[in-house]
Amino acid sequence: MQIIQIIGIGFVATVLIIILKKQRPEIAVQASIVTGVVIFMLLASKLVAVVDVLGSYVQKAEIKPVYFATVLKITGIAYIAEFGAEICNDAGESAIASKIELAGKVIITVLAVPIITSMLDLIMEIMP
């Protein structure tokens, strides 16, 4: 039933932001940022539970924890980069939004390099 609460918050916030948009656009942008934060806070507890469950499976399957930690980091960076980029897009600053997305991609690529190298080493071993 929490989804209905979140949709309600979204509608109310959207209406309030429309009221504010004409006179005070700067406060409207901040209201949308706070709405995003509030909705994420509602989901934070569920997210922690999912991450813990996945972590326990990774341990059971004896997968190296480095891989799961990197995947988790990449997910976090992707989420927060997308959050910032969407807020900038809403405010009309699409140039800044694309810069933020570019930065997110670069950081994720940097994080993914160790995994790629270990995978290539593995392939080298298998190759005759």
Add this chain to the structure above:
Amino acid sequence: MGVDLIFRIAAIGILVAVLNQLLIRSGREEQAMMTTLAGLIVVLMIVVKEIAVLFDTVKTIFKLD
């Protein structure tokens, strides 16, 4: 932490907008600008605190640091 936060910011925004119109109509443009800036700073304080909370939560959930 919750919906009341959104209502507080919206209330400040609407209040500042109304005050601004009031002051402009009564001829005091400088004070109108002052109230606008004051409202903006108050909202900024709230938003910055909330964003800090968000970033800490994301850091702990995704073990980013």
